[in-house]
Amino acid sequence: MISYIGSFLILIALLNASLLVLARPIFSKISTDYDSLILSTSKLQFPLVLIAFICLIASFVNDDFSLRYISSNSNSALPFFYKISATWAGHEGSMLLWCLILSFWTFMASIYSKSLNIEFRTKFLSIMGFLNLGFLLFLVFTSNPFEKNISIPIDGKDLNPLLQDFGLIVHPPMLYMGYVGLSVVFSFAVTCLLQNDFKREWARWVRPWALISWSFLTLGIALGSWWAYYELGWGGWWFWDPVENASFMPWLVTTALIHSLITCEQKAMFKNWTILLSIIAFSLSLLGTFLVRSGILISVHSFANDPARGAFILLFLTIIVGGSLLIYFKNAPKIQDNISFDFFSRESFFLINNILLVTATFTILLGTIYPLLLDLLGLEKISVGVPYYNAVFLPIMTPLVLLAGYIPIMFSSKSKNKKYMISHLLLSFLIVILFTLFSIYFLDNYNISILLGIFIFIWISFNIIYDLIMKIYFSNIKKISFSNIGMMFAHLGLAVFILGATIVENNKVEKEVVIKIGDTIQVKDYTFEFKNISEYEGPNYQGIMAKFLVYENNNLLTELYPEKRIYASNNMPMTEAGIDPGLSRDLYITLGTLINDDVWSVRIYHKPLIRLIWLGALMMVFGGILSVLYKRKNLAFSR
Amino acid sequence: MKKRTLRIYYVSFILISLSIIFFLFIKTFNENLLFYRSPSQITVGEFPQDYIFRVGGVVLDGTLVKSKNSTNVKFAITDYEKVINISYNGILPDLFREGQGVVIRGKLGDDGVFYAEEVLAKHDETYMPPEISDSLKMKEKTIEDTTKSMNIYQ
Numbered sequence: 001m002i003s004y005i006g007s008f009l010i011l012i013a014l015l016n017a018s019l020l021v022l023a024r025p026i027f028s029k030i031s032t033d034y035d036s037l038i039l040s041t042s043k044l045q046f047p048l049v050l051i052a053f054i055c056l057i058a059s060f061v062n063d064d065f066s067l068r069y070i071s072s073n074s075n076s077a078l079p080f081f082y083k084i085s086a087t088w089a090g091h092e093g094s095m096l097l098w099c100l101i102l103s104f105w106t107f108m109a110s111i112y113s114k115s116l117n118i119e120f121r122t123k124f125l126s127i128m129g130f131l132n133l134g135f136l137l138f139l140v141f142t143s144n145p146f147e148k149n150i151s152i153p154i155d156g157k158d159l160n161p162l163l164q165d166f167g168l169i170v171h172p173p174m175l176y177m178g179y180v181g182l183s184v185v186f187s188f189a190v191t192c193l194l195q196n197d198f199k200r201e202w203a204r205w206v207r208p209w210a211l212i213s214w215s216f217l218t219l220g221i222a223l224g225s226w227w228a229y230y231e232l233g234w235g236g237w238w239f240w241d242p243v244e245n246a247s248f249m250p251w252l253v254t255t256a257l258i259h260s261l262i263t264c265e266q267k268a269m270f271k272n273w274t275i276l277l278s279i280i281a282f283s284l285s286l287l288g289t290f291l292v293r294s295g296i297l298i299s300v301h302s303f304a305n306d307p308a309r310g311a312f313i314l315l316f317l318t319i320i321v322g323g324s325l326l327i328y329f330k331n332a333p334k335i336q337d338n339i340s341f342d343f344f345s346r347e348s349f350f351l352i353n354n355i356l357l358v359t360a361t362f363t364i365l366l367g368t369i370y371p372l373l374l375d376l377l378g379l380e381k382i383s384v385g386v387p388y389y390n391a392v393f394l395p396i397m398t399p400l401v402l403l404a405g406y407i408p409i410m411f412s413s414k415s416k417n418k419k420y421m422i423s424h425l426l427l428s429f430l431i432v433i434l435f436t437l438f439s440i441y442f443l444d445n446y447n448i449s450i451l452l453g454i455f456i457f458i459w460i461s462f463n464i465i466y467d468l469i470m471k472i473y474f475s476n477i478k479k480i481s482f483s484n485i486g487m488m489f490a491h492l493g494l495a496v497f498i499l500g501a502t503i504v505e506n507n508k509v510e511k512e513v514v515i516k517i518g519d520t521i522q523v524k525d526y527t528f529e530f531k532n533i534s535e536y537e538g539p540n541y542q543g544i545m546a547k548f549l550v551y552e553n554n555n556l557l558t559e560l561y562p563e564k565r566i567y568a569s570n571n572m573p574m575t576e577a578g579i580d581p582g583l584s585r586d587l588y589i590t591l592g593t594l595i596n597d598d599v600w601s602v603r604i605y606h607k608p609l610i611r612l613i614w615l616g617a618l619m620m621v622f623g624g625i626l627s628v629l630y631k632r633k634n635l636a637f638s639r
Numbered sequence: 640m641k642k643r644t645l646r647i648y649y650v651s652f653i654l655i656s657l658s659i660i661f662f663l664f665i666k667t668f669n670e671n672l673l674f675y676r677s678p679s680q681i682t683v684g685e686f687p688q689d690y691i692f693r694v695g696g697v698v699l700d701g702t703l704v705k706s707k708n709s710t711n712v713k714f715a716i717t718d719y720e721k722v723i724n725i726s727y728n729g730i731l732p733d734l735f736r737e738g739q740g741v742v743i744r745g746k747l748g749d750d751g752v753f754y755a756e757e758v759l760a761k762h763d764e765t766y767m768p769p770e771i772s773d774s775l776k777m778k779e780k781t782i783e784d785t786t787k788s789m790n791i792y793q
Contacts, residue, residue, distance in 0.1 A: 512730050
């Protein structure tokens with residue numbers, strides 16, 4: 001019953017979205033009051049899809065196996081919270097989540113766009129409506145979560161055990177908030193093109209949207225990385241997997257975008273470039289969806305190889321990207337850009353930032369798309385190895401992060417005295433070098449890349465802290481805006497991330513050993529004792545749990561319980577890692593296989609500073625949110 | 640005049656460094672391409688010599704031999720035409736089983752044994768890596784299996 005309401009509401013939402021799209025072209029000829037129609041339909045979309053989404057959740061909780069989506073993604077023995085999160089664990093439900101978030105952003109855009117002039121506002125909301133319509137059509141015709149089973153099964157197939165986890169509850173919604181948030185920026189950019197103008201006040205309006213999407217993207221990617229770390233049992237945090245790349249590319253372009261928008265807002269420069277970046281950012285997030293959902297890439301994210309879905313997304317992608325680029329090349333030359341600027345200025349460094357970020361995106365795009373193209377043409381089956389990404393991506397990022405450590409500080413002081421700047425630069429460089437050399441004392445192993453990583457960490461954090469102290473003591477504290485502190489936090493987060501990533505990748509210890517119950521093994525300063533192994537009954541699985549005692553200098557530090565689980569519904573074995581987390585290091589054990597009697601193969605990892613990777617990402621997110629909270633001056637909008 | 644020669648120097652400097660960067664980029668890209676081969680292709684010598692590449696197939700029933708005191712394993716994979724022996728030192732993925740599709744990254748030794756650096760099994764029980772199902776020419780079998788598993792729930 002509930003599912004019928006959901007089905008019905010989706011159709012109403014589809015009609016509502018069509019109305020939103022068609023209001024302008026059709027009603028403008030009949031009556032002049034199509035504005036209020038656009039404003040109300042753009043707000044109505046969200047409650048419609050939300051209730052439909054709640055209906056789907058309710059059907060999951062009620063074990064309504066008459067729905068095919070539920071019978072193939074849930075099971076009556078599935079714990080309650082996983083029944084809820086299973087709503088967005090499969091393809092159909094995650095597309096409904098996508099539509100829900102898109103309608104949410106449309107709702108927010110409709111509410112917070114009062115300051116835009118009415119013509120701009122209605123055009124902009126109509127474009128958002130067009131996106132809503134496209135995705136709802138996709139949902140209804142290729143992936144309807146409310147589709148019925150021909151005959152009702154007694155019980156469901158169960159959720160993929162890898163996805164029965166807290167990480168899955170939060171990772172997709174956060175990532176989608178980011179992906180779809182970019183639709184606001186995209187629609188805005190296209191509206192600017194249609195209006196042949198991109199005013200500074202508009203840049204000021206759109207920047208918080210870009211920032212909030214960026215924050216959600218950062219959070220979503222970090223959660224995905226954290227989930228892969230503890231759930232996949234390999235102890236890795238980034239694999240340069242095409243699915244990861246699909247989320248990383250829009251992140252890089254959005255990072256470029258939030259920097260170029262500053263220049264748009266303050267100097268009325270890079271307008272066309274910023275519009276292009278907005279289009280690319282959203283296109284890449286659509287491309288990501290296409291790659292992940294079409295079944296072209298095989299991973300835990302892709303569910304079924306349904307060519308109709310791939311074809312539909314590809315068609316939609318072509319219309320969106322092709323259409324917006326066509327408008328771009330037609331109208332962009334009409335937008336007045338202020339192009340004169342000093343070489344030695346903040347703007348030229350923003351330009352370098354953008355060039356580096358876009359180049360990095362291109363190298364990742366090449367590594368992701370090239371194998372797919374070759375395969376599609378039937379020429380060769382290849383994949384691009386991880387060393388490619390490290391060899392290409394890191395050299396591009398190094399100058400970027402070095403600049404991130406200095407440029408914001410250099411131009412935050414109003415003094416344009418070049419002599420002072422150069423002496424300041426040299427002095428801070430020397431101090432940071434000294435700190436870096438001093439840090440060797442704390443390391444038991446170092447090489448050139450570790451030193452570079454530490455240098456970058458100290459370089460960024462030293463300059464930010466120095467700048468903050470100077471501002472607090474030598475100027476009025478009220479002068480530091482939220483957005484400035486947000487920027488500092490985000491850059492500091494970048495530094496923390498770089499430190500964590502460098503140290504863990506260079507100094508990690510990974511042992512794969514064969515161990516007998518009662519035996520011990522030494523990894524770094526820790527002694528691991530394999531105490532016993534026991535079996536237990538989980539809610540929907542059979543568990544085998546090992547007990548390890550961990551000693552540090554002969555003192556018992558902790559007990560770790562790595563597990564093997566065999567899920568009843570599909571007989572799939574799963575590894576649950578035993579992790580002792582810590583800011584300075586993680587200890588990580590996973591059970592391998594039974595070799596004989598009481599001998600097991602196990603992985604024992606020592607991961608120094610790995611938590612800094614996610615801590616850094618959280619700091620970036622926090623910085624992004626702080627910048628959004630920054631109270632904007634009310635500039636009068638020209639109407 | 641002097642300014643102009645200076646400009647020429649600048650431009651040529653930028654062009655030369657850009658082409659060096661581009662050259663290094665292409666070189667890195669080419670060196671890190673991992674080719675995929677089926678056991679049949681390997682037996683006729685169609686594989687990159689001295690390079691790491693990937694091979695895929697179904698683990699042949701009864702070939703899995705585990706060492707009693709280390710993580711060494713030996714097994715054979717097949718595309719139902721030819722067989723390749725695999726040697727691997729490490730922990731096999733959870734979903735590794737005889738009779739299932741795997742993709743393996745590594746190098747072919749002079750002894751004809753493929754020395755694996757990484758063994759990948761599928762993510763869930765209904766999925767077959769596309770490379771394998773293509774090279775196996777066993778699409779009908781997969782379709783059969785899928786319809787069978789669907790019938791249970793219909």
